[in-house]
Amino acid sequence: MSRSSPHDFDVLVLGGGPAGMVSAITASQHGLSVGLIDEQAEAGGQIWRAPWAASSGKDASPEVRDGHKMRETLARSNVSCLFGRRIWSVTDQYRVEVLGADGVETYQAPHLIVALGAHERVIPFPGWTLPGVMGLAAATIMLKAHGLAPPKDWVLAGVGPLLAAVAAGYARKGHPPKAIIDLSGPSDWLATLPSLASRPGLFKQGVGWVVSILSSRIPIYFRHAIRRAEGQDRIAACVIGPVDQDGHRVAGPELSLDCDALMIGNGLVPGGEVPRLLGANQVYQHELGGWIPDCDRYGRTSLKHLYAIGDGAGIRGGAVACSAGQLAGLAVAHDAGFIDAASFARQSVQPLTENQKLAAFSAAMAHMIRLRPAQVASISPEAVICRCEDVTRQDLVCAAKAGARDVNQLKHFTRCGMGPCQGRMCGDIAAEILAQEHQVSRQAVGYWTARPPLRPISLQSMLGRFEYSDIPIPKPAPL
Amino acid sequence: MSTLHDLIVIGGGINGATTALFAARGGMDVVVVDRGPLCREASGVNAGTLTMQMTRVALIPYALRAHQMWATAREWLGHDVGVVVCDGLSLAFTEQEAELLTFRAGKRREAGAPITLITGQQALQIEPGLSDKALLAGHCRVDGYANAYLTGLAFRTALLDAGVTLMENNPATDIQQTSSGFEVVTNQGPVRAKRVVIAGGVWIEEMMGWLGIDLPIKTLVNQLAVTERIPTAMRTVVGIANGLLSLKQYHHGTVVIGGGWQGVGSRDGGACSLLPERLVGNIRLACHAIPALKNARLARAWTGFEAETRDALPAVGPIPGITNAYVIGSIHSGYTSGPYLAKLLADQILGREPDLPLFPIDRLLTPEPHAQG
Numbered sequence A: 001m002s003r004s005s006p007h008d009f010d011v012l013v014l015g016g017g018p019a020g021m022v023s024a025i026t027a028s029q030h031g032l033s034v035g036l037i038d039e040q041a042e043a044g045g046q047i048w049r050a051p052w053a054a055s056s057g058k059d060a061s062p063e064v065r066d067g068h069k070m071r072e073t074l075a076r077s078n079v080s081c082l083f084g085r086r087i088w089s090v091t092d093q094y095r096v097e098v099l100g101a102d103g104v105e106t107y108q109a110p111h112l113i114v115a116l117g118a119h120e121r122v123i124p125f126p127g128w129t130l131p132g133v134m135g136l137a138a139a140t141i142m143l144k145a146h147g148l149a150p151p152k153d154w155v156l157a158g159v160g161p162l163l164a165a166v167a168a169g170y171a172r173k174g175h176p177p178k179a180i181i182d183l184s185g186p187s188d189w190l191a192t193l194p195s196l197a198s199r200p201g202l203f204k205q206g207v208g209w210v211v212s213i214l215s216s217r218i219p220i221y222f223r224h225a226i227r228r229a230e231g232q233d234r235i236a237a238c239v240i241g242p243v244d245q246d247g248h249r250v251a252g253p254e255l256s257l258d259c260d261a262l263m264i265g266n267g268l269v270p271g272g273e274v275p276r277l278l279g280a281n282q283v284y285q286h287e288l289g290g291w292i293p294d295c296d297r298y299g300r301t302s303l304k305h306l307y308a309i310g311d312g313a314g315i316r317g318g319a320v321a322c323s324a325g326q327l328a329g330l331a332v333a334h335d336a337g338f339i340d341a342a343s344f345a346r347q348s349v350q351p352l353t354e355n356q357k358l359a360a361f362s363a364a365m366a367h368m369i370r371l372r373p374a375q376v377a378s379i380s381p382e383a384v385i386c387r388c389e390d391v392t393r394q395d396l397v398c399a400a401k402a403g404a405r406d407v408n409q410l411k412h413f414t415r416c417g418m419g420p421c422q423g424r425m426c427g428d429i430a431a432e433i434l435a436q437e438h439q440v441s442r443q444a445v446g447y448w449t450a451r452p453p454l455r456p457i458s459l460q461s462m463l464g465r466f467e468y469s470d471i472p473i474p475k476p477a478p479l
Numbered sequence B: 001m002s003t004l005h006d007l008i009v010i011g012g013g014i015n016g017a018t019t020a021l022f023a024a025r026g027g028m029d030v031v032v033v034d035r036g037p038l039c040r041e042a043s044g045v046n047a048g049t050l051t052m053q054m055t056r057v058a059l060i061p062y063a064l065r066a067h068q069m070w071a072t073a074r075e076w077l078g079h080d081v082g083v084v085v086c087d088g089l090s091l092a093f094t095e096q097e098a099e100l101l102t103f104r105a106g107k108r109r110e111a112g113a114p115i116t117l118i119t120g121q122q123a124l125q126i127e128p129g130l131s132d133k134a135l136l137a138g139h140c141r142v143d144g145y146a147n148a149y150l151t152g153l154a155f156r157t158a159l160l161d162a163g164v165t166l167m168e169n170n171p172a173t174d175i176q177q178t179s180s181g182f183e184v185v186t187n188q189g190p191v192r193a194k195r196v197v198i199a200g201g202v203w204i205e206e207m208m209g210w211l212g213i214d215l216p217i218k219t220l221v222n223q224l225a226v227t228e229r230i231p232t233a234m235r236t237v238v239g240i241a242n243g244l245l246s247l248k249q250y251h252h253g254t255v256v257i258g259g260g261w262q263g264v265g266s267r268d269g270g271a272c273s274l275l276p277e278r279l280v281g282n283i284r285l286a287c288h289a290i291p292a293l294k295n296a297r298l299a300r301a302w303t304g305f306e307a308e309t310r311d312a313l314p315a316v317g318p319i320p321g322i323t324n325a326y327v328i329g330s331i332h333s334g335y336t337s338g339p340y341l342a343k344l345l346a347d348q349i350l351g352r353e354p355d356l357p358l359f360p361i362d363r364l365l366t367p368e369p370h371a372q373g
């Protein structure tokens, strides 16, 4: 294991999405040495994901253009880009363990900015684990990075702006979904209009989506949700049914749609594992997606010199992530003594104002994709919640009845969240089920203890080359 | 005025919970107070190895009886804690380790553990997953493992069935001695009892302090790791001569890698964390012993606190000078032996003569005879 000297950089930034990129660039502009680590081969994160082959400039979406621009700025900066590295451990004094092409490496810095984004929220239904059912994040990766076409008959379901973006994206490429199943109704969409006033660019983009969707004549089932997916070895059909605005099932006909693929997105859950692992204070903010590190407006957490920004610190979207990146970059520059208080205050004005301007829109979008308790209450008992360990809703309910009152106890009772995904997929829903079962708040059932590795890594890759005599075996236990 | 219980147990780990269970079954009205849910500290996060080959010699007679209890957990606990009884192997890869193993296995055998020494080749026949690099192995038929994370669920049910009052998520903060016994100050108010058992794991030092007694307890921060589910790679419990490795594969396919490699952290609420290089060291050792593990992915790693007295022997018995007050903790390989020692303590509390002697703490309260050792 190559061990570099302590303090390889003034600041390490984890995650190369908008928040991470901007904070890295900002800190670097103020003279800090910055290391930016990301698992992907290039910066961009989820929204600015680098396309597989350079997409032609003319039909490139605004995100693609913004992403390219920011990647160019990054390339011109002094930021050391440590890409293609999977972060698996973050410990005290901001020591970061990664796995790269050359094996395990360690980086250390006195300041750490965490910008690792969010993960998809899955609201289970019977059959969601069938091959052919996939998350919208995966769908957007296919679309953005690989330009892959979906199977012929595919259905798009869920809630929120990503539905429209994905539908329009694929429609323009000549692969419209067979149907869109939207929990929201037209009135929910209209309700977001006022907040769009501050975002003319987005308004235009939104109109573009609507035009694409309408002109492809895609049937849209508003106020509907997936009841179950059916099929033998893979999905063959999905059954949808009407719901109310909170996601409660309501009376009305069920409809079966034959399909080879179902792409589904029900919003995002902040990926707050690193601040949690380090012991930063957490707060539960339902509208921001769940448990997030308690941060000030600059992204400072309760731990000294630890900053958390972007969707991992609360679902606010790409635009807010950029100004949050600027603010955290400035805060680090200030806290590390590279700029004085006056300059910090002066330079923060613009991003703070920007954030304020964006607030209404980002809140409207976050509200649209918030978890509705009724969505969880409607999950049927036999539905698998934790797919890694095959734990159903019924299993969780039994564990709650057997006395599990917090999520980590629930994990012990059922193995829910013990598999490779470490509860990233099921954690939010399992916690909601537990809270509902005991009729208590989400705060009362707590949050999942974060554990390394942050992503599964093979033992082989951790081993490196070694002789038995090199293993620093501690002295024998007493006899 | 609140009820006066016969017994209050502070700390619902394996030691406190078992003491409470047998005291209640012996007819006492018992209350258990825990800061968190039952068995969520050492007793819920440990490696679950039930082995003689890591047990201290002085504890072998207890561990053998405790092993028997674990093997029949369904009968007395009523719930399956996933106990599997299987062969255990303690390996030596170098001449030096072989010497250590020979000595240690000999001492443990003298104390009653049925350990025999076999060659590496013979060990391979017992455990085909083993590397061919072992020179010598200690082989013991009395070995096995439990699923430690199920301990809380099991004891919760058993204690409630036995009529024990559970006060989970309720930290105790002080103990007052009263004319009728003890009044334990807790977040949910005072709890009164005629007798008290201090069973707070690494926190017994603080609790003993409430009674004015200074019992220094060292905190070990043990690291553990578990792989994803993999095809069967091993069927025995595997360790090494000096005790710094423990490996077993659960029926669902995951392999737990332990051995007591130390992380960093403090029992006083401070964050505790793994040292990545020690995790790597532990994993190297594991893959050296069972090469197929290389193909597994690491799913999770964590730490837990284990208590140790200055002579690394248990603190189990009455608290000197305070009638009706008892302590239980700091039992090396305490998940294995805890239930039996706790049953002995319950016997003593119930006024019965324990089958084997306890480990009274008087020896630990006098100034240390000689330098740290």
Ligand SMILES: Cc1cc2nc3c(=O)[nH]c(=O)nc-3n(C[C@H](O)[C@H](O)[C@H](O)COP(=O)(O)OP(=O)(O)OC[C@H]3O[C@@H](n4cnc5c(N)ncnc54)[C@H](O)[C@@H]3O)c2cc1C
Pocket (backbone or CB within 6 Å): B010, B011, B012, B013, B014, B015, B016, B033, B034, B035, B036, B037, B038, B039, B040, B041, B042, B043, B044, B045, B046, B047, B048, B049, B050, B051, B170, B171, B172, B173, B199, B200, B201, B202, B203, B222, B223, B224, B246, B258, B303, B304, B305, B306, B307, B328, B329, B330, B331, B332, B333, B334, B335, B336, B337, B338
């Ligand atoms: C990582 C690890 C691996 C291990 N592996 C093995 C193994 O493989 N085999 C083996 O035999 N042993 C193993 N051990 C040792 C074994 O786990 C312990 O010896 C045993 O569990 C200790 O039990 P206990 O009840 O004394 O302590 P604990 O289980 O720690 O219980 C103490 C309880 O006291 C409670 N408490 C603390 N403060 C308060 C308060 N103020 N008020 C109320 N309650 C309080 C805590 O919440 C806790 O529930 C391991 C230990 C660790 C940490």
